[in-house]
Amino acid sequence: MYALLLTLALASTPRACYPITQDADRDGYARAGALAVIIPVPGLYCPAGYVPASGDCDDDNRSIHPNQRELPFNGVDDNCRDGADEVRWVYSATPANTPTSARMLAIINDEDAVRAGAEDRLYLHLEYSPLASAELTTVLSPLKVRDVDWDAPFVSLSLGGLVSGDVYRIRIRFLRRDVSAAGGVTYVRVTGLSPWYYTMTVGGSALERARTDIVNLALLQADDSDSGLVGYAGLQRDGTRYGAASDEKWCSEFYAWSAGRFTTVGGDDVWEVLGAFGGNVRDNSHLGIYARPGDYMAVNDHGHSTLLLAYDVSTSPARLWTVEGNYGNRVEVVTRGVETVNALGRLHESMLR
Ligand SMILES: [Ca+2]
Ligand SMILES: [Ca+2]
Ligand SMILES: [Ca+2]
Structure with a gap:
């Protein structure tokens, strides 16, 4: 009997689980800030009465949780990350990168950005770094957003001067260009920073x-x-x-x-x-x-x-x-x-x- 119990114990691994009482809307995600308990479980699963993840920023709404797709133009942070209606990057298994450039598509999901774009006043800040020195981020001056179909808005970006065979991260923020009566130009933020976009330039061999x-x-x-x-x-x-x-x-x-x-x-x-x-x-x-x-x-x-x-x-x-x-x-x-x-x-x- 002891041998059997010992075998069962060894087959279990400690895992962080959250009491289901912390998941009011029962969507499988405990509320943000919920405290985990460490339970020995077989495999990956939390036992009955527990859920395996937390971070639910609206625990009264089953359609809002960290593994939700961000829905555009609704003013709601559906995925509990990066604020409401953040840019959605388009990923591909074979992005149109070269050895020295990365090409990206970003879908605009924010009403204020679309409004500024329709008025021809939309700019973006772009910042990027190679992951090999990720703290040393380069920020470019505001770039004018042009040639966008405002009924299905996305921007196409090409970032050059990169190193072959390196992984980069890139993110953007939209700005509206305002000109005062005296002619002074300011750039006002209309969105938060997008999530990071990760991609690798083409290697040489x-x-x-x-x-x-x-x-x-x-x-x-x-x-x-x-x-x-x-x-x-x-x-x-x-x-x-x-x-x-x-x-x-x-x-x-x-x-x-x-x-x-x-x-x-x-x-x-x-x-x-x-x-x-x-x-x-x-x-x-x-x-x-x-x-x-x-x-x-x-x-x-x-x-x-x-x-x-x-x-x-x-x-x-x-x-x-x-x-x-x-x-x-x-x-x-x-x-x-x-x-x-x-x-x-x-x-x-x-x-x-
Ligand atoms: Ca929940
Ligand atoms: Ca949304
Ligand atoms: Ca979000």
Whole structure:
């Protein structure tokens, strides 16, 4: 009997869950600020009477929660992020980037921005940085927004002067240009800052181009997850594109799925995916030299794994940018400390399809 109990205990992992009493509208998200309790659970699931996530900014409305798609022009923050009616970036698995430029589409969802645009007074602030030095952000002067169909408004942006094979983040804010009677010009904010748009410029070699493809495919999945389209949302799996099974090794499956189209990487759990790298596995020393976008990292004592975006030297100590499957049952772009890394799977030319 003791042996059986011990086995059950080992099969459980601690997980943060929220009492269902903290989820008044029963949409599966506890109210923002709710306190978690740590419960040993088998797999990923919180037991009956608990929900697995919090951050619900309107716990009286089932259609508002952190995994909701932001609805345009309603003045409501539907997804509990980035304010009401924020810009929606259009992601693609193959964005029209070049080695030195990134091209982006941003859908305008805000009434005030459309009104300023219809009056030909709409400008935007654009700021960007490579993730490898993310704190060193460049802000451009106000750019005039032109050639927009105000019935279905979006802006097309091209950002040049970038470095080949690097991951960047970009965000914008809309401004209205006002001219006073005396002729003074001011730019008034009409929207908050958009969410960050993440993308990778095209790499130079076949291997570097494969990294670009892998990263941009994974970033598309993160955007889908932000819209509530894929990923686990409670007890039913809906991440069918990852082929995840109910015993949940979703982080490694996400990496194998993203990299597997372009390389021979395959496998299910963390150890299998690491095994696919053969002799191209290193420990966590000198990550700043060896780690490149699209590489694989086992983290948290091999209990989790990630797809690397950048080694960021703009903070001290340096940190890692990653896109992670099964991050709170979602795909997310996150930062993590170098000390959490156990092993690095380095993509190699011999692994290309
Ligand atoms: Ca709720
Ligand atoms: Ca909205
Ligand atoms: Ca929002």
